[in-house]
Structure formats: C-alpha cells, structure tokens
Amino acid sequence: MARFQAAHTQVLGVSIDSVFSHANWGSSLGGVSFPLLADFHPKGKMAADYGAYLDGAGISDRATVLIDSNGVVQHASSVTPAGQRDIGELLALCEALDAKSATPVEDISNPKGLPGGSVLYIKSQCGFSRKANLVASNLHASLTVKNVSDDAGAMAELKTATSKEQAPCLISGGETLQESDDIVARVVELCATPL
C-alpha cells in the first residue's frame, strides 16, 4: 500500500456486498485499511457504469480500472471472476502513470495514530462493541483491546476509570468515549489514511 501511496494513487476495492460484510471480511483477513466500497444499493450500479457488472451472475467481474487525477480512464482490464490479479504489474502501471502524469497530484499523508496507551474495552455479544472493534482491527489501530465479559480485572479497571460498566469504551490520551459512533469516528480520524 505504501508504494501505491508514493505513486499518489488511492486504492479502492469494490463489490456488491454491504459495509457490514466488508468490515467483517476485512477484519477476518487481518485488517483491510484501504476503502472497500459497498456497491450494494442499487446493486452493482458503479460496476455497471464501468462495464464491470456480470448481469447473469449478479456480481461484478474481477476487473481493474486506473483513473488519472484528471478523471480519465487510463487502464481497464479483467482477469475474470476466477482469475488472480498481478498486483506487481498494477503497481508498475500506477508508477508509470504517476511519472508521466501532467495532471496535478498531492502527497498522501499518513495517519497520526492513536495516543500511546489507548485501551478499547468491549463486551461479548454486543453489536456496538463489535462495530468499534472491527474498525480498530481493519485500521491496525495501536490500542489494547480488553473484553470485560471474560476479564474481571478489565471490568474493575473500566469501572474505576468511568464509574460505569458500559462498553464499548475507548480511553485514549485522556479522553473517554462511550458511544460506538464516537469511538469509530475518533479511530477513523486518527488511524485511517485521509481521503
């Protein structure tokens, strides 16, 4: 990813799955930090606009499109749904485009990251905890995750810090966030490569 970033290239994954499927799947792969777009409703619209939707199968093709910073298509190809992309080849394409590009580009900055010692408290069987934890996992956020459902010490710690047994809870750099939307927003702000 760093080399695509150096070539001023934003990588976007796209399938017809929902954002929830993307978050869970990305995390299962060890964390996918680049955007996975949900071409979910109307289903496959973006793929269809790019001629990459397979009507009969109801899914998109394994297609690749490179767009320059001026919004013009510079490369379009498919390896078929069962095929495998050659990422090295695609990186070379992006680097070549960037080298000859007359259109302006800006350097892509790295995220700041969370303050040291950040802790995310979660509960088992809690959708809000899962949501916060998936975002942290996909962004490889540097924090310690403590599950208060199976760790009495962590529960005691949470209660001391917040006088509540409410999770998810993010304690980070002197800030305490107890709403999953706030936690997600802060982790994305500090750990995701800015769009």
Added chain:
Amino acid sequence: MISVGSPAPEFALDDQFGRRVTLSQFRGKRHVLVLYYPLDWTPT
C-alpha cells in the same frame, strides 16, 4: 468494460468505516485504482 481515454463515471459509495467516498473528491489530487471483485468471503 469502459474504454481507455473515456471520462470515468462519478460514484458515491460508503466504505467499511462509514465514510462516503466519491471519485470527484480525488480530482486534481490522486490517481484512483479501482479493484472490482465478485464477493466478500470468497478467495481473492
């Protein structure tokens, strides 16, 4: 498949972090590599 040299259609879709991502937000800033894939939870 869309042809090389044609203008890329605008899109506005949400990502796994709840951010709205559009093509126009990268105009004049970044090139964009779009990787379409058939489905989550299948071999990549």
